[in-house]
Amino acid sequence: MIDPNFRLWTGSGALLNGGPYTWHFTDFDQRRLVSVTYCSPVPIPDEDHERLDATQDLCLAKLRKHIDDLETDVVRIFFSEPEGPITTSTSQDDDETMYVNNQLPIELHIPFPVKTIRFDSMTELDRMGPNVDLVTYAGVPTADGPAADTKAAFKYWFVSNGMYRKWYELQLWARLPRDHPHIVPFDAVVLDHVRGGVIGFTNVYIPGGTLKETDATVRPFRLSWFQQLLSVVDDLNYRYGIMHQDIAARNLVIDEKDNLRIFDFNFSSRISEYYDPHRDDMKGVIFTLYEILTLDEQYRQVPHAERDTAALLLQQWEKHPDVKLDSEVHEFRKVLDDWLEERKTREFKKVGTWLQWPLMPEPPLRPAPVYGLDGAVTGTEMRPAVVLMRRQLIQLNEPYLNWERPASYQLRDVLKN
Template identity: 75%
Template sequence: MIGPEDRLWAGSAKTFLFTYCNAVPIPDDDDEKIDATEEICLAQLQKHIDDLDKDVVAIRFSDPDGPITISTSRDDDETVYPNCYLPSQLHLPFPVKTIRFDCLTELDRISPQVDLVSYAGIRTAGGVAVDTKAVFKYWFMFNGMYRNWPELQLWARLPRDHPHIVPFDAIVLDHVRGRVIGFTNAYIPGGTLFHSNATVRPSRLAWFQQLLSVVDDLNYRYGIMHQDIAARNLVIDEKDNLRIFGFDFSGRINHNCNPDRDDRKGVIFTLYEIITLDGHYRQVPHAEQSAEALLLHQWEKHPDVKLDSEVHEFRKVLDYWLEKRKTREYKKADTWLQWPLMPPPLLRPELVYGLDGSVTGTEMRPAAVLMRRNLIKLGELYMNWERPASYRLRDVLKKQGLEKEADVSTTATTQSVEKAHEFY
């Protein structure tokens, strides 16, 4: 289940209107006071959110400890939607499975904009459809599209049969306009190699060797720098093979990579963290993280960590890999992945206003963001993103008879992702 600190996270998306009637105006350039004001607003929302009806769109208050007034008026509705693209605009060179949003059943809320879902699978020879579990990654804000566009493009183009990459699953379309709102990847139960699992099951030397192999494949065969190698992005499948996922920071080599997030560096820190459970190096900016300095230190295994080989055996494999990498260069090949840039915003009808503020008509304009209150005025269809609060999700699943299924699927998942943003 998503942590309470992320429950109200919305990135830069507008989903609610706050009016804090402070008697003392805050200067536009006073960042400290602006941050303090935002904390007051969030505290008010946290205090009242469970008592608000689902149609409330705005809160007004003047005293942080005083009463609030609410609004359900569409004039106060600040909700925006990204003007998402058509599936054809992805320009994928092969067919890809698509799923409608209303065909997904939410089983758990893993992290901001990441859910565990299920959907009806393909019927077997006996006529029985087995539900498919998947991880659904989506965006409800426009700048989220910028970040998820390359991840979708990259992941969809990686081979589905690679033994050490979590397979891409499907593109998710909204069920109103048929636009791309996200994608799913295969769900692999059992949790990641993040802290909790390092003390439960022995970390195998073979898994580390598989990590080195898949990193080499990504870098040299596919021309991709993962740029977020970490235990939280590594899972072990049912065949006891390590698989990597989480390509939201990835980029094409010699195109848009950050040298401070180099995969060589990521591998070093990841092994160090698995062995020592020491993550303090991840708490500083990437530019200040020195993998070379870390290699000079003796790594002491945390007493709670289980390994199937001695620490020096892991270091021996790492050192050999690092030396071998010094002799290899990145040479562009036909197998290197390429994908198109995100297209310009699509045309959408927009309201045209006169000098007196009244609506005088409509006009087709490129629009990256759509405001819900304007869509309603235009009579345009839109998809409702509203859903049960995270703490009420279990009750919803219970009514649907899916509570046990969700419990089995999410126990290990939530253990390993509840601190997923700690080392970004």
């Protein structure tokens, strides 16, 4: 289930002079937007920025308290005392829900066939994090009989925040070889079954947990796994021109054949452009091995630009007593040091196998209301737009994909039964 600390996200706010003060929150668990309006008994001066900012925390605390008790059609809550009661609204006038105006699959420009599946063909099994679900869907029957169901991780966007990054990740991951022994395979592009646009993608799900979830206190960490990590990082950097930029135990899994595989390209970038040297994969490898051996994660709290790999390499690494290894620490360090020395002799040289893809195109056209002088809708016209207001879609009788779902505690009850 989604970590409660990451469940709610503040997208925007509307702080009127003298009040009321409204904040719009996205609930990643229920995939819904709820606006919270604080009607302060005493107006806050416009110049008192600290108190104005504090209204966000007040609204967030109020929503956290009531979020699982709200009816599914509630779009806004109001309160005037931090510990007082709330009132609710289901009016479309109070609905600030926006959905992404998604591109059609042709805009991906992937130069080879890619499997596509519809959103409504998937069954949710778990919520792995904001905008990431564990799902299953029926396989395609063959001449030999029915195909087994596919279990996959579904990464998606239903709000525009993060949409560009996930579109970029889709483009990158889809172009990586699916038969690479140390990369989790891309699976399919997911389409909105109502409007036909691209809303996300799936990658093959590998059970057993990440190296973060089942660390070396649970299963011994193997020297061969570390060597496989170095190999796939070299392939990404030199063969495909990709810097992963988020090497960490949480992004590494061990498959059923005991091979290490890397996934999650959310922060990845082409080395030829947009590459952040502070997130260099060599730094990621160094800190990842150090954390696996020592269980010391203090450096994860340090900004990337301030992480000093040279100083860390000069230290004597002490294995944590609970960590299990199939080789001595000095053997891991020798493999690492040899790799770092070898990397010094290589340079990033663009070759024909480096991955390329187009930027995200301009947003597609969507119907927009045309208003008369009296404020009434007199017709519609097609305009480009990144997002679609739900209340406008309803007003125009336009179809839309309803992203909302029951709260996770209700999902647990359904799965149990």
